[in-house]
Amino acid sequence: MNTFHSTRGVNDAINGEALSAKQAIRRGLAEDGGLFVTDALGERTVDVAALVGKSYQEIAASVLGALLDDFDEAELAQCIAEAYGSQWSDAAITPLKPLGDDYVLELFNGPTCAFKDVALQILPRFMARTTPAGGDAQEKIMILTATSGDTGKAALAGFADAPGTGITVFYPEGKVSEIQQLQMTTQAGSNVNVCAVRGNFDDAQSAVKELFSDTELAQELAQEHHVVLSSANSINVGRLVPQVVYYFSAYVQLVERGAIALGDGVEFCVPTGNFGDVLAGYYAKLLGLPVKHLIVASDKNNVLFDFLTSGTYNRQRPFYQTISPSMDILVSSNLERMLYYMADKDPRLIQMLMSDLKDWGAFEVPEPLLAKIRTLFGTGWADESQVREAIHDCWERNRYVIDPHTACGYFVMQRMPRDPATPRVLLSTASPYKFPRVVDESLGLDASGSDFDCMDTLAAATGTTAPKSLRDLEHAQPRFDGAIDIDAMRDAVKDAAAKL
Numbered sequence: 001m002n003t004f005h006s007t008r009g010v011n012d013a014i015n016g017e018a019l020s021a022k023q024a025i026r027r028g029l030a031e032d033g034g035l036f037v038t039d040a041l042g043e044r045t046v047d048v049a050a051l052v053g054k055s056y057q058e059i060a061a062s063v064l065g066a067l068l069d070d071f072d073e074a075e076l077a078q079c080i081a082e083a084y085g086s087q088w089s090d091a092a093i094t095p096l097k098p099l100g101d102d103y104v105l106e107l108f109n110g111p112t113c114a115f116k117d118v119a120l121q122i123l124p125r126f127m128a129r130t131t132p133a134g135g136d137a138q139e140k141i142m143i144l145t146a147t148s149g150d151t152g153k154a155a156l157a158g159f160a161d162a163p164g165t166g167i168t169v170f171y172p173e174g175k176v177s178e179i180q181q182l183q184m185t186t187q188a189g190s191n192v193n194v195c196a197v198r199g200n201f202d203d204a205q206s207a208v209k210e211l212f213s214d215t216e217l218a219q220e221l222a223q224e225h226h227v228v229l230s231s232a233n234s235i236n237v238g239r240l241v242p243q244v245v246y247y248f249s250a251y252v253q254l255v256e257r258g259a260i261a262l263g264d265g266v267e268f269c270v271p272t273g274n275f276g277d278v279l280a281g282y283y284a285k286l287l288g289l290p291v292k293h294l295i296v297a298s299d300k301n302n303v304l305f306d307f308l309t310s311g312t313y314n315r316q317r318p319f320y321q322t323i324s325p326s327m328d329i330l331v332s333s334n335l336e337r338m339l340y341y342m343a344d345k346d347p348r349l350i351q352m353l354m355s356d357l358k359d360w361g362a363f364e365v366p367e368p369l370l371a372k373i374r375t376l377f378g379t380g381w382a383d384e385s386q387v388r389e390a391i392h393d394c395w396e397r398n399r400y401v402i403d404p405h406t407a408c409g410y411f412v413m414q415r416m417p418r419d420p421a422t423p424r425v426l427l428s429t430a431s432p433y434k435f436p437r438v439v440d441e442s443l444g445l446d447a448s449g450s451d452f453d454c455m456d457t458l459a460a461a462t463g464t465t466a467p468k469s470l471r472d473l474e475h476a477q478p479r480f481d482g483a484i485d486i487d488a489m490r491d492a493v494k495d496a497a498a499k500l
């Protein structure tokens with residue numbers, strides 16, 4: 001069985017035993033602050049040839065089975081069927097489409113029109129099949145999340161009415177888009193709770209972190225309501241692993257189109273924030289997929305670009321709020337997992353780097369390690385005017401509309417030298433209709449009305465159609481209104497736990 005331990009030490013175990021995948025998923029984060037990894041990754045590979053002609057769900061069964069081997073086949077099949085069913089608007093789940101001489105892999109056809117659906121549709125199903133470590137059979141998990149927009153809705157949609165779970169989402173009042181706010185406040189489900197908070201995202205995020213480390217609160221929730229708090233953050237193994245599947249799916253789709261022969265290398269260009277999406281591509285490579293390069297594309301918050309070009313990761317820098325908000329990040333948590341595997345699974349090195357990051361706000365990797373990382377990972381970034389330019393350029397050249405996050409990747413990919421023998425796949429992380437105002441402005445269209453007017457303008461000008469779930473929000477009835485102070489968040493969590 002694959003066992004899991006912290007990136008910062010091998011001894012994170014329950015009663016001296018290493019953790020199974022289920023236990024790692026239930027816990028989320030290791031006790032020492034590290035991320036769960038398995039040293040078995042790469043020992044077993046997935047037979048790519050056997051996946052040709054298979055559906056997304058069948059590919060998922062093979063890939064997830066290799067990584068989460070304490071779920072039995074029937075359990076995995078149930079999780080997959082529930083997570084990747086009719087809530088997706090494309091039967092291929094993550095369809096691959098030509099984009100000029102390159103390809104685009106659409107990851108946004110899920111219920112909330114963002115790539116986070118791929119992971120957050122299945123994570124709650126995984127969690128429902130884990131069992132409490134402490135022996136309280138009645139234990140329920142409550143997910144707590146502070147969101148600047150995208151994650152909140154995807155997590156709500158995933159956890160709504162999921163057995164044994166509840167979810168509370170906090171967002172900064174007035175700081176998310178009209179569409180994002182409506183997406184969250186109209187969420188159905190008896191176990192969901194959405195709270196606007198008076199403050200900015202950082203205030204809400206810090207308060208959530210405090211709630212996670214509030215032992216008094218934890219005790220109260222456990223004793224009175226049988227509730228434990230957990231996170232749906234992308235550091236959870238259960239969120240990372242489902243993303244490995246679409247790299248295999250993309251590769252198989254290239255083979256099926258005749259664009260490559262089995263065994264040929266492929267390059268992926270990935271709009272990156274917390275490093276989860278692109279890390280999944282590295283996992284795919286370790287599982288035997290012929291991934292030649294992974295291009296990390298950043299926005300103006302280009303801390304990863306600086307790291308991958310210089311070897312120094314320095315979080316002490318200005319934070320920019322940009323038109324690609326889901327990539328506005330200074331600490332890319334999942335980078336730690338990449339470093340672990342690239343450093344030949346050396347937890348002591350990772351421990352040292354992460355303690356430098358904590359103490360000094362920066363760390364530097366040894367030169368040979370950087371050189372090794374650079375053989376697989378390329379990088380680039382786009383500022384906001386370049387993002388707008390990229391949206392315009394992509395439409396002019398390919399008659400294909402992209403959102404501001406995908407546009408960072410498009411811009412970076414266009415600037416990279418192209419090897420005609422290696423197909424390139426751009427990962428598209430959100431529907432352009434989630435950001436219709438910026439897209440209209442970039443295309444030179446009228447963007448003066450509401451977000452819904454912007455959607456209609458975009459549809460009329462490009463002959464595309466707004467996803468129904470987004471367009472219908474205009475007349476949907478919000479279930480949650482009003483706002484609370486930061487100080488009231490603790491009570492909001494207790495109230496929500498009491499109702500579970």
Ligand SMILES: *Cc1c(COP(=O)(O)O)cnc(C)c1O
Nearest residue numbers: 273274275276277326405429430
């Ligand atoms: C979350 C997100 C990203 C960044 O993905 P990471 O896994 O955090 O690197 C990019 N684009 C969109 C639209 C997102 O929601």
